[in-house]
Structures are given as C-alpha cells and as structure tokens.
Amino acid sequence: MNATTIRTTGDIGKYEIAHLTLVPKRHIGRTVAAAVVLLLFAALVRAFSVGQIEWSYVRDFLFAPTIIAGLGNTLLMTVAAMTLGIVLGVVIAIMRISGNPVLSSIAVGYVWVFRGAPALLQLMLWFNLALIFPTMGIPGLFEFRTVDIMTPFVSAMLGLGISQGAYTSEVVRSGLLSVDSGQYEAARSIGMTHMKMLRRIVLPQAMRVMIPPIGNEVIGMVKLTSLASVIQYSEILHNAQIIYFANTRVLELLLVASFWYLFVVSILSVGQHYIERYFGRGIKSIRSSV
Amino acid sequence: MSNDIIVKAVDVTKHFGNFLALDKVNLEVTRGEVSCIIGPSGSGKSTLLRCINLLERLDGGAIWVNNELVGYRREGDRLHEISDVEISQQRRRIGMVFQRFNLFPHMTALENIIEGPVQVLGEPARQARERAETLLERVGLADKKDHYPSELSGGQQQRVAIARAMGMQPDLILFDEPTSALDPELVSEVLDVMRDLASSGMTMIVVTHEMGFARNVANTVTFMEAGKVIETGLASEVLSTPKSARTAEFIKAVQS
Ligand SMILES: Nc1ncnc2c1ncn2[C@@H]1O[C@H](COP(=O)(O)OP(=O)(O)OP(=O)(O)O)[C@@H](O)[C@H]1O
Ligand SMILES: [Mg+2]
Numbered sequence A: 001m002n003a004t005t006i007r008t009t010g011d012i013g014k015y016e017i018a019h020l021t022l023v024p025k026r027h028i029g030r031t032v033a034a035a036v037v038l039l040l041f042a043a044l045v046r047a048f049s050v051g052q053i054e055w056s057y058v059r060d061f062l063f064a065p066t067i068i069a070g071l072g073n074t075l076l077m078t079v080a081a082m083t084l085g086i087v088l089g090v091v092i093a094i095m096r097i098s099g100n101p102v103l104s105s106i107a108v109g110y111v112w113v114f115r116g117a118p119a120l121l122q123l124m125l126w127f128n129l130a131l132i133f134p135t136m137g138i139p140g141l142f143e144f145r146t147v148d149i150m151t152p153f154v155s156a157m158l159g160l161g162i163s164q165g166a167y168t169s170e171v172v173r174s175g176l177l178s179v180d181s182g183q184y185e186a187a188r189s190i191g192m193t194h195m196k197m198l199r200r201i202v203l204p205q206a207m208r209v210m211i212p213p214i215g216n217e218v219i220g221m222v223k224l225t226s227l228a229s230v231i232q233y234s235e236i237l238h239n240a241q242i243i244y245f246a247n248t249r250v251l252e253l254l255l256v257a258s259f260w261y262l263f264v265v266s267i268l269s270v271g272q273h274y275i276e277r278y279f280g281r282g283i284k285s286i287r288s289s290v
Numbered sequence B: 001m002s003n004d005i006i007v008k009a010v011d012v013t014k015h016f017g018n019f020l021a022l023d024k025v026n027l028e029v030t031r032g033e034v035s036c037i038i039g040p041s042g043s044g045k046s047t048l049l050r051c052i053n054l055l056e057r058l059d060g061g062a063i064w065v066n067n068e069l070v071g072y073r074r075e076g077d078r079l080h081e082i083s084d085v086e087i088s089q090q091r092r093r094i095g096m097v098f099q100r101f102n103l104f105p106h107m108t109a110l111e112n113i114i115e116g117p118v119q120v121l122g123e124p125a126r127q128a129r130e131r132a133e134t135l136l137e138r139v140g141l142a143d144k145k146d147h148y149p150s151e152l153s154g155g156q157q158q159r160v161a162i163a164r165a166m167g168m169q170p171d172l173i174l175f176d177e178p179t180s181a182l183d184p185e186l187v188s189e190v191l192d193v194m195r196d197l198a199s200s201g202m203t204m205i206v207v208t209h210e211m212g213f214a215r216n217v218a219n220t221v222t223f224m225e226a227g228k229v230i231e232t233g234l235a236s237e238v239l240s241t242p243k244s245a246r247t248a249e250f251i252k253a254v255q256s
Helices: A002-011 A028-050 A054-062 A065-096 A101-116 A119-127 A150-180 A181-189 A194-231 A236-247 A251-278 B047-052 B084-091 B109-120 B123-137 B154-167 B184-199 B212-218 B235-240 B243-256
Strands: A137-139 A142-145 B005-016 B020-030 B034-038 B060-065 B072-075 B079-083 B095-097 B170-178 B203-207 B219-226 B228-234
Touching: A002 B047, A028 B047, A065 A101, A065 A150, A065 A194, A065 A236, A065 A251, A101 A119, A101 A150, A101 A181, A119 A150, A119 B095, A142 B047, A150 A194, A181 A251, A181 B095, A194 A251, A194 B095, A194 B109, A236 B084, B005 B047, B020 B047, B020 B060, B020 B219, B020 B228, B034 B047, B034 B212, B047 B060, B047 B170, B047 B203, B060 B079, B079 B219, B079 B235, B095 B154, B109 B123, B109 B154, B123 B154, B154 B170, B154 B184, B184 B203, B212 B235, B219 B235, B228 B235, B228 B243
Parallel strands: B034 B203, B034 B219, B095 B170, B170 B203
Antiparallel strands: A137 A142, B005 B020, B005 B060, B072 B079, B219 B228
C-alpha cells in the first residue's frame, strides 16, 4: 500500500490495528546456528569422555600444593612484569612526547629494540647474562656475581617487563594524544607544572583510552609468564610439567593448568569492567546514551 | 611605570613560521579595568592573550604583568629565560577563560575549582572547598557543585570555568571569546557573571564579538587587524566615534 491509496481510499477501518494478533519475527538463522553449535558441543563432550583422559587425575591435581604454588608464582610474575612494563611504558611515552630531542630519541630506540626481539629470546638473554658479564656492580664499591642476581625470577621479570614496556608505551602515548589540547592549556593556565599536569589532568583522562588495551596486555601477560618455565622459573606450567614427567599424565596436567589460566583470566576480565567504569566517570558512555 | 598598570605590552611581535601573527602590538591595562579586544578572525587576538599567559613565546618586544617581566628574569644587564617552574609560577596570577570552557571532565564542578588552589597554591582542602562553594554560589551554580561538566549546559560550564579562574585569586583574568561557543540564549547568563566580576573590581581583558558587553562594561576597547593594533581608546569613543575607517566598518558589520 502506498501513500496515495491511503489518501484516496479514506477508509478509516484500515488504520485500526489494535485487535490484530502480533506474530513476532522468526529468527530461523539463529535457531539453526544454535542447533549446529549444540551438536558440535555434544560431539566434543563425547570425544573427551571416551578419550583416554583420566578425569580423576585432573580433579586430584587441581588443588595439588605444587600446582597452587605454581599458580601463585604465575600471579606474582604477572604483577611484577606488568608493573615494570607499565612504569616503563609511562616513562617512555612521556619521554617520547616531551619535545626534548635526546629523550624522545631514547624512547624511539627503546621501542625499536625491545619490540623487535621475541620475549622468549630476551628472557634467555637476561638469564644468560653471566656468560658475558660474570660480575656486575661498580668496581671498588660493590660487586656481585651475575648468576646470583639473575635468578629465574629476576631474569623473567626483566625480560617480560622490559619488552612489555615497549608495547605499553605505545598504548600510553596514544592515550596521551587522545587528551584534548585545551586540557593541557587549562592545566597550564592554573599554574600547574608539567609533571603535575600530566599526573592530575592528562593521565587520568588518558586512562579511559588506555585501560581496555592495558587490560588486554595484563591478560596476555598471565599467559606469557609461561615462557619463564623455559628458564626454570616455577610457575604453573613448569610445575605441571614436573608432575607429568614423574607420572606421565601429560594431558591431565595440561588441563589442570588450562583450568587455572582460564579461571584467572575470567576474574581479570570482570575486574577490567569495574576499572573502566571508574576511569570513565564524568564521561557519558556511548552505550548508556543509546 | 605606574603601579596601577597591571599589563603592559610593548612592541610585541610573534611569528608562526613566516606568518606574522602579532606585529609590534602595544597594550596597557590598569588595575580594575575591563579592556575589550575586538577584531576580525585571524587578527591575532587569541595569540596576544596567549602571549600574556606564556602559552606562546614572544619573538620580539616584551610584556610586563604586575611590573614583572613575563618569561624572563632580569639580573643587572642580563635577561635570563626563566625555567618551566618559574613560568608556571607567573601563570598562577593570571586567570584564563577559554572559548571552549576546557573544564576537567573527570572532576566535578567543585573539584574543578578546588584543583588549582589545593594542588598549585597548596591551600588546605577544607578552606579551598569553602571558597569554591562561595564562588559557585556567586556564579549561580551552588546546586550543581557535584555535577560533572558533561552534565552541565554550555553556559553553566563556562560559569564554572570563570569560577575556576577566580579560585586562583588572580590579579587579572583573560577571556578568549567566552561566549562564542554558546547557544544564543545562554550568552547572557555568562555575560551577567562577567559584568558582576567587572563591578567587583577584577581586571579583565576580554576578546569578544559582543558589542553590547563592550559598550556597557568595558572601559577601553582595542581594535586589531592582521596582527596590528589599529585603534585603541575609551570604549565609548572607539565604539561610537571610531577614528579609523576600518574600525567603523568592522563595528558596523558585527552589529548588524
Ligand atoms: N600555533 C599556530 N601555528 C600557526 N599559525 C597560527 C597558530 N596559532 C595561530 N596562528 C595563526 O595566527 C593568526 C592569528 O591567530 P589568532 O588565533 O590569534 O586569531 P584570532 O584573532 O584569535 O582569531 P579568531 O577570532 O578566529 O579566534 C591566524 O592567522 C592563525 O592562523
Ligand atoms: Mg581567537
């Protein structure tokens, strides 16, 4: 029916629709998709139940002291490496936009070098530093044997944290650039020094842009810490390996480790939501305005 | 130089690349005076304000605020460029109100006003808070103190921005087209606040296209064009009987 027919018929009865029955739109595609997914899922469950997995092992080792200790070390390394990464990231990003040519060249060089080499390789470099520098320190003042300092923990923290810093600095930089130049001027006009302006005005606003990618990076770091197993840091994967070397239940222990990774990542995702909400204060969210 | 002179700009020159944005500009503003700067777009009005507030560096000439040379320290026959920290100290005594408000979006109206006094002047939080509340009352926004800028209208945001500038207890407030970004019906609420501020004796330099405000509130009016001061004088004289033909033309154009 088109506009002309409405006008010409002048039939009022046509416009009364309250008594008609409403038939909701059918989502056939959705129903089919759901059926397919359920089918595949059922097949997967069947495969795992008939496969040679001893689920009792999974259950027994889930809370084994070695596994729980490994989980603790994984979390500890995540916090340590990520803290180092964020601190370096902020410092490098501020150096990069400082307008001081020396500082910004250093920042560019840092990102170039530490983003260019695989994290695993960097970690191994730190761990094996003793091969080229048997001792470290200031001659005459103090001196250490490098192998005493470059423990698996320290090497992993440096390797993971420093390479993370290269990535995080780009996130921080894009956050800083996202803040309107009027904010910088307003902060200066009330007499703030450069550092105070960054701390009180610019970074809190940049946070809104930085939190989602940094959240991703934290989650990535939880899993990246598994690289430290290569240099004998006893994080969860390393400890799972120690157990399955003894009892040969390889897949069961890998499942135990996967469970814990998934568990930690789930909790972090929820935490990220609340942090985003905090730094989004004062800014109308796109979602709520729709 | 008289003590009553708060701002004195002598032959101020500023280039952006090859472009001459300010060409030997002179300006004098005395204590308690309201000085309006008018002129077509691109004539260098904002640049002049930004030079006074050290948001831009001069290429030539000099500016004194409160008898203090802006951007330099004089020791005998030498002029030393001052450090960033000293620049921020000089800026504390000069308030600035922007065309686009530039309130801090992550802080409430009250927090916006308190920020400077507490973080920069080191005032006790309680005292700053009480003063901020008084200021918000003065600009008619006592009931909005816990609102974020995004929850305020443009006119309300600009009034908070004026209160923020006043919170620093400056010797002088610079206004850069404070009503240009506002819907027409919100202009008067901001001008009312500025008029009230003027009658309380605050020294103000106001870049504006509001001829009514210039006529009724300003003591002096300066007309700029292409980086030069074309004409300056008492508001009543410049606006009603301009000496320069260009000034007359401009005033006629903005009033129609
Ligand atoms: N950072 C900058 N870099 C290059 N050119 C600039 C810069 N800032 C201003 N200019 C130029 O200097 C001239 C004067 O600018 P200014 O903003 O002072 O003008 P204005 O009188 O305030 O104009 P309006 O009424 O449009 O605000 C303009 O031609 C502008 O393009
Ligand atoms: Mg301007």
